[in-house]
Amino acid sequence: MRRIVLAVATAVLAVPLALAGCGGSGGGSSDGTVRLAFRQFDPPTEIGGLQAVVKAWNDKHPDIQVKLETLTGPDSAQQFAREANSGSGPDVVQIANVNVKDLAKPKILKSLDEFAGKTPPETPLDQYLALDLAKFDDKTWALPWTVDTFALAYRPELLAAAGLKPPTTWDELAGAATKLSDAKAKRSGFCFTGASGPGSGQWFPINYYLWSHGQTLVTKDGDRWKVGVTQEALQSEIDWFNNLFASGATAKSMIAVESLTDPQLVDGLAKGTCAMTLMAPQTFRKAKAADPTLKTAPVPDGLKDGATHLGGRMLGINAATDHPDQAWEFLKYLNSAEAFTKIAQYPAATTVLTKMKVPAGEEGYQQQLPHAKTFGRYISGPVPVTTLTKITNAQFGAVYSGQTDSHTAAANIISQITSELESR
Numbered sequence: 001m002r003r004i005v006l007a008v009a010t011a012v013l014a015v016p017l018a019l020a021g022c023g024g025s026g027g028g029s030s031d032g033t034v035r036l037a038f039r040q041f042d043p044p045t046e047i048g049g050l051q052a053v054v055k056a057w058n059d060k061h062p063d064i065q066v067k068l069e070t071l072t073g074p075d076s077a078q079q080f081a082r083e084a085n086s087g088s089g090p091d092v093v094q095i096a097n098v099n100v101k102d103l104a105k106p107k108i109l110k111s112l113d114e115f116a117g118k119t120p121p122e123t124p125l126d127q128y129l130a131l132d133l134a135k136f137d138d139k140t141w142a143l144p145w146t147v148d149t150f151a152l153a154y155r156p157e158l159l160a161a162a163g164l165k166p167p168t169t170w171d172e173l174a175g176a177a178t179k180l181s182d183a184k185a186k187r188s189g190f191c192f193t194g195a196s197g198p199g200s201g202q203w204f205p206i207n208y209y210l211w212s213h214g215q216t217l218v219t220k221d222g223d224r225w226k227v228g229v230t231q232e233a234l235q236s237e238i239d240w241f242n243n244l245f246a247s248g249a250t251a252k253s254m255i256a257v258e259s260l261t262d263p264q265l266v267d268g269l270a271k272g273t274c275a276m277t278l279m280a281p282q283t284f285r286k287a288k289a290a291d292p293t294l295k296t297a298p299v300p301d302g303l304k305d306g307a308t309h310l311g312g313r314m315l316g317i318n319a320a321t322d323h324p325d326q327a328w329e330f331l332k333y334l335n336s337a338e339a340f341t342k343i344a345q346y347p348a349a350t351t352v353l354t355k356m357k358v359p360a361g362e363e364g365y366q367q368q369l370p371h372a373k374t375f376g377r378y379i380s381g382p383v384p385v386t387t388l389t390k391i392t393n394a395q396f397g398a399v400y401s402g403q404t405d406s407h408t409a410a411a412n413i414i415s416q417i418t419s420e421l422e423s424r
Helices: 048-060 076-085 097-104 114-116 158-162 170-180 203-212 231-247 253-256 263-271 282-288 324-334 363-371 385-400 406-422
Strands: 034-040 064-072 092-096 142-150 151-154 218-221 223-229 276-279 294-297 311-316
Touching: 034 170, 034 324, 048 064, 048 324, 064 151, 076 092, 076 097, 076 253, 092 097, 092 324, 097 311, 114 231, 142 324, 142 363, 151 158, 151 282, 151 363, 158 170, 170 276, 203 231, 203 276, 203 385, 231 253, 231 385, 231 406, 263 282, 276 282, 294 311, 294 363, 311 324, 385 406
Parallel strands: 034 064, 034 092
Antiparallel strands: 092 311, 142 311, 151 276, 151 294, 218 223
């Protein structure tokens, strides 16, 4: 890679820059073989399937060989920006959804629309999930790759014994949680993270409930942004979650739990001290490894478009690559149905997602994902998502712990978000 990207990458992600590295970029060779570098950021222990995919590509394409690189840590996007700006770095790169726009602004990534027009991917571009976060200035800068969400994970024998089916509404969930809870067995009907810190996982069910009831924390009204939820709706929601603790349907010990992978959730579901909870696919698989009978279903209202969130990763092409056409062909292969027979993730390509055979018990994810929407509804606004999370979690948690009441907490959320909007 010799071409220099004429952009100021050091300003891309607004973080201090450390020493630049040149982690093995692709190129050509004397025998005419094109050599590409593909960088991903998942832990080495979780990429066995991806390694098999790269090997399968290399076996079928002796003239285009791909080297898989791994760079973990929170600064992987910044590292790529530094390298690409100097004309080096990997040809194909895995990108967190939230980083695409920042890498697209200075044209560190290559626009993919022309490639997709000439040689379309297996799934048409407009049929990819999370495509909104791949767009900037009416161009597509990355191809959504894998997606995830939180489904309702549950113990089927407990629901069957109580004469219940997986709840499809939030009122049904509250009723089922109460019926499934058992103080003598030290079992909660529904477990969720209730900690008030900015990193608390309760942020997700809070928004799921909010969106499924037609509300949102912020919304765009013409050229301006405003609060998108009424105080009455927020108070009602806070009461709904708080009543789980008050009724005993959720153990009060969960008020101190922050992480979505906390043993109280994972082991709780596996061992039966939690009858139901919300889990991402990778977390559910950890619980299921301990008890293969566990199942998933869509969360309440999870089949309603936009009622749940869509997370995931994307793939981009380095604007400095010397082999853009070959990089595009490899990128398409990573999104193919063949590749996802080996990759233990859910594809953003909807034609692949809806037809794939999912692991037993994970049907809830396959059913829910096509209806999930990204946090683009907040990311595109003026208030950082981290700020919205901090405000919301703090007030919900304050009610759970008895520090305030739901009326005051709802008013505080609206007041603080309003102040943030007015200050920007």
